[in-house]
Amino acid sequence: xxxxxxxxxxxxxxxxxxxxxxxxxxxxxxxxxxxxxxxxxxxxxxxxxxxxxxxxxxxxxxxxxxxxxxxxxxxxxxxxxxxxxxxxxxxxxxxxxxxxxxxxxxxxxxxxxxxxxxxxxxxxxxxxxxxxxxxxxxxxxxxxxxxxxxxxxxxxxxxxxxxxxxxxxxxxxxxxxxxxxxxxxxxxxxxxx
Numbered sequence: 001x002x003x004x005x006x007x008x009x010x011x012x013x014x015x016x017x018x019x020x021x022x023x024x025x026x027x028x029x030x031x032x033x034x035x036x037x038x039x040x041x042x043x044x045x046x047x048x049x050x051x052x053x054x055x056x057x058x059x060x061x062x063x064x065x066x067x068x069x070x071x072x073x074x075x076x077x078x079x080x081x082x083x084x085x086x087x088x089x090x091x092x093x094x095x096x097x098x099x100x101x102x103x104x105x106x107x108x109x110x111x112x113x114x115x116x117x118x119x120x121x122x123x124x125x126x127x128x129x130x131x132x133x134x135x136x137x138x139x140x141x142x143x144x145x146x147x148x149x150x151x152x153x154x155x156x157x158x159x160x161x162x163x164x165x166x167x168x169x170x171x172x173x174x175x176x177x178x179x180x181x182x183x184x185x186x187x188x189x190x191x192x193x
Contacts, residue, residue, distance in 0.1 A: 049061035060098070
């Protein structure tokens with residue numbers, strides 16, 4: 001989907017992927033991990049960043065859709081966590097400016113449906129950028145559709161391992177079918193080396 005279509009869908013509030021519910025996989029990780037700093041790559045309207053901020057995390061959300069970031073900032077203000085939940089309009093492959101932020105290096109990173117929409121070249125840039133932004137031992141949670149059409153990668157455990165080596169180790173891969181789209185999908189948990 002093109003950037004313009006994403007922006008238009010956020011403008012029209014027609015974003016079926018934006019459920020306003022933090023996935024149970026993220027809830028479980030947040031409960032297991034020590035509180036620290038987190039980044040949500042492709043954060044949309046900020047639901048998961050706000051969830052973490054409400055639990056004491058310093059959290060950053062990044063998305064290329066200005067409408068989504070505007071909604072996220074309003075939601076954080078209403079939730080009373082705008083001091084701990086920060087949102088930025090940016091390309092997820094070009095986050096060098098975050099490397100020197102007070103939040104970096106991040107101890108937890110997540111991506112729920114962003115990476116699988118990037119080109120192979122952008123995926124490699126994303127993986128390199130994520131390695132620079134995360135602390136040794138950081139946890140990275142990735143949710144990706146496995147194959148939507150012939151234009152997209154197969155997000156198998158092998159693909160994820162190749163993409164993130166040598167900076168991350170794959171700890172777990174869990175496959176299922178996305179209930180809203182019907183696509184085969186996977187949750188991947190990785191650890192920063």
